[in-house]
Amino acid sequence: MNHPSSTQAVPTARSTTAAGRRNLTAGLASLLLFGTAAVGLAQSDITQPGDVIVPTSSNSPGSEGAANAIDNKTTKYLNFDGAQNAVATGFTVTPSVGATIVTGLTLQSANDAPERDPATFKLEGSNDGTNFVAIADGTVPAFSDRFVTVRNDFANNQAFKAYRLTFPTTASANGCCMQVAEVELLGTVVPPDVTQPGDVIVPGRAGLLYWVTTWLIKN
């Protein structure tokens, strides 16, 4: 590998303290290992049709299951357990893109019955599929019409491999259900750590790190 930009950038970022040089060295080592994959990632929907999705229950019409929530179409997911807000309905999705950091979501209202629209949401994340950590919860902005998309943004810096999204309440307690046409989870994909304990460290890379470290100490 060639890293001309890394070495050329060193003089302008040079620190005058020993601690600063150590920090710079550590930073450069990280850059050498991870490259620029973590820089400038745009937020986007981290789900896609076909991702593994498990509903809170199968109490849905045959053609209106949870997969409809992430199929990129106006088809709806309807769950009868949401009648009278008796149960928080929703789903758990495992994005095929791997670990992600989610900081927002969008919801699209379904074709009819606005009283069935989600009114509140709760988002949790998991890395083992069993233990879930709270990420965000709150009120869903009102839908002005059918097939309208609303968005919630929230602070989060934790990465997860799976997400459970549930809707504790609907716009009005109703005798039918909860329904939603489409859901997007907005976030960024976490670049994988390409190293693991026991990896063989090739002399070329070790030599480059030694050269950079020596150069920083001297300068």
Ligand SMILES: [Ca+2]
């Ligand atoms: Ca989508």
Ligand SMILES: [Ca+2]
């Ligand atoms: Ca859909």
